[in-house]
Amino acid sequence: MKENRPIRTKKKMFIKYLLQGLMIFVAVSMGFIAENIREYLSEKEREHVYMQNMMSDLQFDTLMYANSRKKLAQDLLMFDSLIDILSSDKKEKNTNKASYYARLITVKFDRLIFREGTYDQMKSSGDLRLIQHRNVADSISDYYNSFKIVSSQNDITDHRANLYISLANKIFDAKTMLQIFKDRKEPINTKLIIDDHQVINEFLMAAQYYYGSLHLLAKWGSERNEKAKRLLTLINKEYHLKKE
Numbered sequence: 001m002k003e004n005r006p007i008r009t010k011k012k013m014f015i016k017y018l019l020q021g022l023m024i025f026v027a028v029s030m031g032f033i034a035e036n037i038r039e040y041l042s043e044k045e046r047e048h049v050y051m052q053n054m055m056s057d058l059q060f061d062t063l064m065y066a067n068s069r070k071k072l073a074q075d076l077l078m079f080d081s082l083i084d085i086l087s088s089d090k091k092e093k094n095t096n097k098a099s100y101y102a103r104l105i106t107v108k109f110d111r112l113i114f115r116e117g118t119y120d121q122m123k124s125s126g127d128l129r130l131i132q133h134r135n136v137a138d139s140i141s142d143y144y145n146s147f148k149i150v151s152s153q154n155d156i157t158d159h160r161a162n163l164y165i166s167l168a169n170k171i172f173d174a175k176t177m178l179q180i181f182k183d184r185k186e187p188i189n190t191k192l193i194i195d196d197h198q199v200i201n202e203f204l205m206a207a208q209y210y211y212g213s214l215h216l217l218a219k220w221g222s223e224r225n226e227k228a229k230r231l232l233t234l235i236n237k238e239y240h241l242k243k244e
Helices: 003-087 089-106 117-126 134-145 147-168 173-181 197-239
Strands: none
Touching: 003 089, 003 134, 003 197, 089 147, 089 173, 134 147, 134 197, 147 197
16 A cells, blocks of 8 residues: 555646646636737727728818819819910900910819828738728728829829910910919900910910810819728728718
8 A cells, every 4th residue: 555655646746737737828828818819909999990090081082072173173164265265266355364264274273182191001000901801901902002093193284284384474464464363353455475376376285285184183083082982981881980
């Protein structure tokens, strides 16, 4: 009987160490699981905040599109009238209107400027991975990547606006144009400073290219407005957020 005691003692010690090791393993595992849960909840909260901020950006964009659409529509109408007047044989009778339209066109133009702060922050930090809904992630990528072509058209339009202005200087009186800028009304008794067909045609060529650029901006702005609205609806649906 005495010979069995050391064996029993060893078994008890083994079981004791085994239980201690198991308890340590369980404690470490539980800590690891708890840390993962905390990280998961933290990332879900960050995702939620990002989506709220992105909705705010998208709402800004839709307002920008709406304002730009009104201004661009007005500009395009003035271009039509300006080109018709200066192409007419009786343009001398309508130089007041021509001067007015020619000046206001450059006053009203705005670039399409989007709010990309939230998307840029998520992209630079690698937090685009936090978007759990694949359909939302794909729509966000499609919307913001589509800005490249609009930004390029903004630059082209700026260039054509500058050319338009440089050629307008050869046709319209500077004092009259300044007064139009100040008063925002049609002048009276104004005349073109030159009545050279070639110079006027050169100006009209620049005007129609400028017109074309604005027309494209209006078209692409309208398309992105629809994308922004669909994205707003999708984010609200998946994340149950409310528009501000």
